[in-house]
Amino acid sequence: MTLHLDDAAVRRLLRLEPLIASMRQALIELSAGRVLQPMRIVMDLPSPRGLLFVKPVLAGDVLATKLITQIPGNAALGLPTMLATIVLMESSTGRTLAVMDATWLTALRTAAVSAVGVDALTAPGPKVVAMLGSGALARTHALALRAVRPVSEIRVWSRNQQNVARCAQDVNGLSCRDAEEAVRGADIVCTVTNASEPVLKGAWLKPGALVAAVGAVRPTWRELDDAAMRNVVVADSRESAGTSPAT
Amino acid sequence: MTLHLDDAAVRRLLRLEPLIASMRQALIELSAGRVLQPMRIVMDLPSPRGLLFVKPVLAGDVLATKLITQIPGNAALGLPTMLATIVLMESSTGRTLAVMDATWLTALRTAAVSAVGVDALTAPGPKVVAMLGSGALARTHALALRAVRPVSEIRVWSRNQQNVARCAQDVNGLSCRDAEEAVRGADIVCTVTNASEPVLKGAWLKPGALVAAVGAVRPTWRELDDAAMRNVVVADSRESAGTSPAT
Numbered sequence: 001m002t003l004h005l006d007d008a009a010v011r012r013l014l015r016l017e018p019l020i021a022s023m024r025q026a027l028i029e030l031s032a033g034r035v036l037q038p039m040r041i042v043m044d045l046p047s048p049r050g051l052l053f054v055k056p057v058l059a060g061d062v063l064a065t066k067l068i069t070q071i072p073g074n075a076a077l078g079l080p081t082m083l084a085t086i087v088l089m090e091s092s093t094g095r096t097l098a099v100m101d102a103t104w105l106t107a108l109r110t111a112a113v114s115a116v117g118v119d120a121l122t123a124p125g126p127k128v129v130a131m132l133g134s135g136a137l138a139r140t141h142a143l144a145l146r147a148v149r150p151v152s153e154i155r156v157w158s159r160n161q162q163n164v165a166r167c168a169q170d171v172n173g174l175s176c177r178d179a180e181e182a183v184r185g186a187d188i189v190c191t192v193t194n195a196s197e198p199v200l201k202g203a204w205l206k207p208g209a210l211v212a213a214v215g216a217v218r219p220t221w222r223e224l225d226d227a228a229m230r231n232v233v234v235a236d237s238r239e240s241a242g243t244s245p246a247t
Numbered sequence: 248m249t250l251h252l253d254d255a256a257v258r259r260l261l262r263l264e265p266l267i268a269s270m271r272q273a274l275i276e277l278s279a280g281r282v283l284q285p286m287r288i289v290m291d292l293p294s295p296r297g298l299l300f301v302k303p304v305l306a307g308d309v310l311a312t313k314l315i316t317q318i319p320g321n322a323a324l325g326l327p328t329m330l331a332t333i334v335l336m337e338s339s340t341g342r343t344l345a346v347m348d349a350t351w352l353t354a355l356r357t358a359a360v361s362a363v364g365v366d367a368l369t370a371p372g373p374k375v376v377a378m379l380g381s382g383a384l385a386r387t388h389a390l391a392l393r394a395v396r397p398v399s400e401i402r403v404w405s406r407n408q409q410n411v412a413r414c415a416q417d418v419n420g421l422s423c424r425d426a427e428e429a430v431r432g433a434d435i436v437c438t439v440t441n442a443s444e445p446v447l448k449g450a451w452l453k454p455g456a457l458v459a460a461v462g463a464v465r466p467t468w469r470e471l472d473d474a475a476m477r478n479v480v481v482a483d484s485r486e487s488a489g490t491s492p493a494t
Contacts, residue, residue, distance in 0.1 A: 004251055004346070038288050043303055045310065047339055054312055056290055056301050063292065065301055065314050067334055069341025083341045085334055087314055092294055094316025094330045099251070099346045 003098040011104050016112070016147055023112040024119075026059070027236055035059045039240060042218070047071045049194065051217065063091035066102055070217070072194050080136060081194070082106060107136040111144035113236065114212040118188060119148040121234065122210050126152040130182040132199050132223070133192035134158035134167035137214060141190045142171035149188075157182040158193065180204050191215055191223040202227025250345040258351050263359070263394055270359040271366075273306070274483055282306045286487060289465070294318045296441065298464065310338040313349055317464070319441050327383060328441070329353060354383040358391035360483065361459040365435060366395040368481065369457050373399040377429040379446050379470070380439035381405035381414035384461060388437045389418035396435075404429040405440065427451050438462055438470040449474025 005013070029035045036058040043052040050071040057064055068084040075081050084102035089095060118127075127149045131138045134156055142154055154173030156164050161175070168175040176182040183189055183204040190212045191200055200211065202225055211231075216223045235241035252260070276282045288301040297318040304311055315331040322328050331349035336342060365374075374396045378385045381403055389401055401420030403411050408422070415422040423429035430436055430451040437459045438447055447458065449472055458478075463470045482488035 002251075002253070002348075004249075006249070036290065038290055041285050041288060041301070041303055043283060043285055043305060045305065045338055045341070050341070052303060052305075052310060052312075052336075052341070054288070054301055054303050056288055056299060056314075058290060058292065058299075063299065063316075065299075065312075067303075067312050067336070067343075069310075069336065071339075071341050074340055077340065079340055079342070083343070085343045085346070087332055087334065087346075089299075089314070089316065091292055092318075093321055093324065093326055094292070094297070094299070094318050095326070096314075096330070096332045096348070099332070099334075101249075101343075 002096045005098060005100040007101040007104060010101055014105055014108060016108065016143060019108060020112045020115050020119075020144065020147060023109065024116045027113070027116060029059060030236065037237070045069065045071065047073050049196075053217075058091055061091055063089040063094070065089075066106070068102075068106060070194070075135075082136065107140045108144070110137060110214060111140035114141055114190060114214060115144035115148045117212060117234065118145060118210060122149065122188065124149070126150040127187040128153045128185060129155070129173075130176075130186035130189045131156045131167070131171070131173070131192065132158065132179055132182065132189065133194075133215065134160065134163040135192065137192035138167050138190070139170055141192060141212070141214075142173065145188065145190075155182040155186065188212065193223055195223050196221040198222050198225035198228070200224050200228050202230060205231075249343045252345060252347040254348040254351060257348055261352060261355060263355065263390060266355060267359045267362050267366075267391065267394060270356065271363045274360070274363060276306060277483065284484070292316065292318065294320050296443075300464075305338055308338055310336040310341070312336075313353070315349075315353060317441070322382075329383065354387045355391070357384060357461060358387035361388055361437060361461060362391035362395045364459060364481065365392060365457060369396065369435065371396070373397040374434040375399055375432060376401045376420075377423075377433035377436045378403045378414070378418070378420065378439065379405065379426055379429065379436065380441075380462065381407065381410040382439065384439035385414050385437070386417055388439060388459070388461075389420065392435065392437075402429040402433065435459065440470055442470050443468040445469050445472040445475070447471050447475050449477060452478075 041054040053068040055066045066086045070082050072081050084106040086100045086102040088098040129151050154171050155176050156168040156173050157176040157179050158164050164175045188210050193215045283305040290299040300315040302313045313333045317329050319328050331353040333347045333349040335345040376398050401418050402423050403415040403420045404423040404426050405411050411422045435457050439461045
């Protein structure tokens with residue numbers, strides 16, 4: 001029997017703290033070469049800038065495939081721009097154990113990975129956070145960062161001031177009129193946009209600031225300008241980040 | 248709301264005749280370049296010769312991803328060696344419309360494609376069919392070929408004589424002791440095995456025989472020897488058949 005978990009069930013069952021611990025361990029397993037993760041398929045969809053990502057992974061007994069669509073135009077329909085489904089199989093037999101709505105899981109998991117990075121790469125103590133982007137990932141990043149560091153201030157900016165105001169309210173943060181205002185002096189900058197042109201300029205970053213660069217999912221898309229990239233870059237996967245010499 | 252169709256529902260809803268007509272149309276659409284079908288991911292699983300196939304496709308409004316596992320060892324557990332799940336999405340929004348058990352669908356669909364080929368490439372009139380392989384695909388091929396041609400005789404061979412006897416009974420066919428006996432004089436030969444070494448020798452084929460080569464899903468696996476391949480070869484996709492010069 002296949003278990004079907006809808007969005008409500010996943011929201012009820014998924015806990016942030018064990019998720020962050022799991023993602024930390026998953027990154028360790030991946031770096032140690034104990035996870036088989038072929039290059040994802042990325043497919044263009046008919047909607048403007050619409051994409052499908054297909055991501056299988058084998059980690060011990062777990063054989064999981066995540067399907068994610070990213071369709072910016074969904075926002076106008078009141079639908080999430082990112083929707084996801086996970087199919088979980090038993091690796092020994094291929095039996096499908098569970099099919100899950102992974103929309104919330106993906107948004108929270110992505111933020112959990114950023115939180116693992118922040119926890120590993122920043123000093124303890126309170127942080128000022130700048131959020132470039134005001135969608136689902138901005139909200140989950142606020143949750144996840146607060147789970148690993150005290151956050152003294154969250155500043156929110158995106159191109160749409162109405163979304164900024166709503167998001168700032170949701171994350172108990174401050175609305176910013178421009179990206180520079182949000183970034184100047186911030187300890188942590190999260191870029192969680194659908195931008196294909198840089199929204200973050202390295203010139204704005206204070207020395208030692210950590211940038212969690214989450215968007216820019218296609219090789220030609222960018223959230224960070226050259227100056228921002230001219231720093232230490234840490235990637236979960238060199239291969240899929242496209243920094244490997246082979247690509 | 249996502250619709251969940253289990254194996255029983257799919258068996259109840261799926262009809263062979265419209266499936267064959269759909270596959271004929273799908274092959275036309277694919278050949279005409281109206282279908283976006285990236286190269287599938289093939290992943291090795293821990294079980295001996297175990298594989299996961301991940302196959303997304305975009306055809307008009309339909310965005311579907313099929314996950315198929317092929318695990319020969321399942322037979323000993325009384326489980327199908329091939330199991331499949333399809334996730335069907337709305338291409339405009341990425342919403343998951345349905346998740347289906349696609350085990351039966353895959354076995355029948357594969358045979359439906361062979362039937363389209365047989366219908367297009369053989370003369371009308373009764374056919375003698377040789378089935379090399381005695382699993383689920385042998386059974387569905389018997390069904391599908393009978394839907395497009397009168398079948399005067401089905402001869403079944405595989406390495407396991409017990410399976411041969413059972414399959415011959417299921418398809419109302421004759422058991423054969425060796426592959427050559429099955430193939431000599433046959434009009435249509437279906438290779439539906441998990442073999443990685445050739446099971447069909449071209450020397451056995453009568454002139455004008457049609458071979459539906461279904462197995463040998465990895466580049467290094469073969470069901471047909473060089474003599475059998477030294478004939479006209481028709482592939483649904485040159486790219487995935489690996490005959491394209493680029494691969």
